[in-house]
Amino acid sequence: MTIAMREQEIITLAGSFFTGKRAGKEILKGIGDDCAVLRYNDKWDLLATCDTLTENTHFLKGTKPELLAHKLLAVNLSDIASMAGIPLWGILSLGAPKTASAAFLTRFMAALAREADKYKLSIVGGDTVRCDALTLTLTLIGKVERGRAVLRSGAKAGDLVLVTGSLGNTFKSGRHLSFEPRIKEARWLSEKLFPSAMMDLSDGLCEDGRRLALASKLTMAINGDAVPCAKNCGLPEAITGGEDFELLLTVPKNRFSAEIKKRFEKKFSLKLTVVGEMKKAGKHPLLIDGKENDWTGYAHF
Amino acid sequence: MTIAMREQEIITLAGSFFTGKRAGKEILKGIGDDCAVLRYNDKWDLLATCDTLTENTHFLKGTKPELLAHKLLAVNLSDIASMAGIPLWGILSLGAPKTASAAFLTRFMAALAREADKYKLSIVGGDTVRCDALTLTLTLIGKVERGRAVLRSGAKAGDLVLVTGSLGNTFKSGRHLSFEPRIKEARWLSEKLFPSAMMDLSDGLCEDGRRLALASKLTMAINGDAVPCAKNCGLPEAITGGEDFELLLTVPKNRFSAEIKKRFEKKFSLKLTVVGEMKKAGKHPLLIDGKENDWTGYAHF
Numbered sequence: 001m002t003i004a005m006r007e008q009e010i011i012t013l014a015g016s017f018f019t020g021k022r023a024g025k026e027i028l029k030g031i032g033d034d035c036a037v038l039r040y041n042d043k044w045d046l047l048a049t050c051d052t053l054t055e056n057t058h059f060l061k062g063t064k065p066e067l068l069a070h071k072l073l074a075v076n077l078s079d080i081a082s083m084a085g086i087p088l089w090g091i092l093s094l095g096a097p098k099t100a101s102a103a104f105l106t107r108f109m110a111a112l113a114r115e116a117d118k119y120k121l122s123i124v125g126g127d128t129v130r131c132d133a134l135t136l137t138l139t140l141i142g143k144v145e146r147g148r149a150v151l152r153s154g155a156k157a158g159d160l161v162l163v164t165g166s167l168g169n170t171f172k173s174g175r176h177l178s179f180e181p182r183i184k185e186a187r188w189l190s191e192k193l194f195p196s197a198m199m200d201l202s203d204g205l206c207e208d209g210r211r212l213a214l215a216s217k218l219t220m221a222i223n224g225d226a227v228p229c230a231k232n233c234g235l236p237e238a239i240t241g242g243e244d245f246e247l248l249l250t251v252p253k254n255r256f257s258a259e260i261k262k263r264f265e266k267k268f269s270l271k272l273t274v275v276g277e278m279k280k281a282g283k284h285p286l287l288i289d290g291k292e293n294d295w296t297g298y299a300h301f
Numbered sequence: 302m303t304i305a306m307r308e309q310e311i312i313t314l315a316g317s318f319f320t321g322k323r324a325g326k327e328i329l330k331g332i333g334d335d336c337a338v339l340r341y342n343d344k345w346d347l348l349a350t351c352d353t354l355t356e357n358t359h360f361l362k363g364t365k366p367e368l369l370a371h372k373l374l375a376v377n378l379s380d381i382a383s384m385a386g387i388p389l390w391g392i393l394s395l396g397a398p399k400t401a402s403a404a405f406l407t408r409f410m411a412a413l414a415r416e417a418d419k420y421k422l423s424i425v426g427g428d429t430v431r432c433d434a435l436t437l438t439l440t441l442i443g444k445v446e447r448g449r450a451v452l453r454s455g456a457k458a459g460d461l462v463l464v465t466g467s468l469g470n471t472f473k474s475g476r477h478l479s480f481e482p483r484i485k486e487a488r489w490l491s492e493k494l495f496p497s498a499m500m501d502l503s504d505g506l507c508e509d510g511r512r513l514a515l516a517s518k519l520t521m522a523i524n525g526d527a528v529p530c531a532k533n534c535g536l537p538e539a540i541t542g543g544e545d546f547e548l549l550l551t552v553p554k555n556r557f558s559a560e561i562k563k564r565f566e567k568k569f570s571l572k573l574t575v576v577g578e579m580k581k582a583g584k585h586p587l588l589i590d591g592k593e594n595d596w597t598g599y600a601h602f
Binding site: 100 | 311314319332341342350356358390394396411424428429430438442
């Protein structure tokens, strides 16, 4: 009998094969963060990330091509945002079934070009193949000021834990398809706050908080009451729902203030909330109101 | 009724949406060549390419994971070779069905890491998703000395047309799965001959020759007798078979000599053959023994 591997097991397996050997001064960060960080030039580092959307897993047959184009770009841009980067170039692999009409593909590409343009991003190459089910893979290349990519692994004990926006209810509200990636917000936060760690919330605060804590070799202590839950959404849903695509970041206490929070919220019409604090590594990587929990995040896989 | 689009129609469509607007000093060549060519630093340009292999289209269920890993890397490396580039980094999207066992995925990744290592290439990131059928997308980033990427569009009337190796019979012989991409050969040819145009032969000399001719706004005149056919393979099969992954290049006459040919063939144990000449654009982009032909290349799509 075949036992299907879980996504995290496959990533761990990939990490064991692909990390290390060639890592050197040209590879600043390989597998295990939102983007790879690569040597570019004296002023910039290069970022590389890739996301695939596939029929039946990420969307159903009949989803509008404009929504697919938006989401394909947005999930990738969210990874660039989480490193505080600026998108540059995209490479698209378009796996189309025979039933994909010229009208559908034309609408998809028109929408992708339009969306890319909003972020001053160019699709510079790709591949088209025949697939049984529509499969869209976008690889994005971006840049960030040299040494300024914000990794998951930089948090220190005592740092504040912050999130942008409200969490939860994203599937019911349709926000998982139409969300705006936090590129500008992340650039601003990076410039003003020098976050010690950052990532985007794709699988829920519960799961992604755990990942950030493990990468930083610390424990994340969340204050349940502080979590900014979306409308009609309780804490468990808010932190396990997934696909928020908000930013999760850690910031040294002395760099954060009520004034900074106010400026951010006014500038972007978006909440910026302290939801907890990083602690020395304890038995569990994530505590909610001081207690371990076995809530699991959203499983895309 | 839905009429499925042909691959070339989709590429043309993509080109119409994705080219131009943002092209500038950072994008030296966008869609329409083997790789995109992007600004890197003072010494190097960056190359980006992507290829997808998918079950049922490119391989059948049951194909050994080692062969898949080899081919996935080799088809991408062949695109880097065709620009005379050096591979640097890979980003892998692994779409795995539930039935893919841990043993299969482990063997695939071990083989990919081993093959990548042969070319001093690192897999630096990627994505894993659940798919109905195994779908592998690899994006490769490479580099080439600034201004030295060899495009399809640079051929001039009077240039010689050359191919490496022998053409045809690749499916029967299994060479389409086990071929070695011509990275070293292309570097050598670029350094010694400054080819005016180059590409890899993935869809047959007949189809790819037409593409190079159109990109260079010329006609390619092939001398049928000169084409180096593989063993037990006639001219029609040799030039329409596809998946040769040899190099097709054009070189000004005064840069080529019997001496250079001899040195190449000795160094790489591989044929280097003059198969024709570029002419001013006539009615047809490709002539074989002076005549138009309606042979079509191998259709992957």
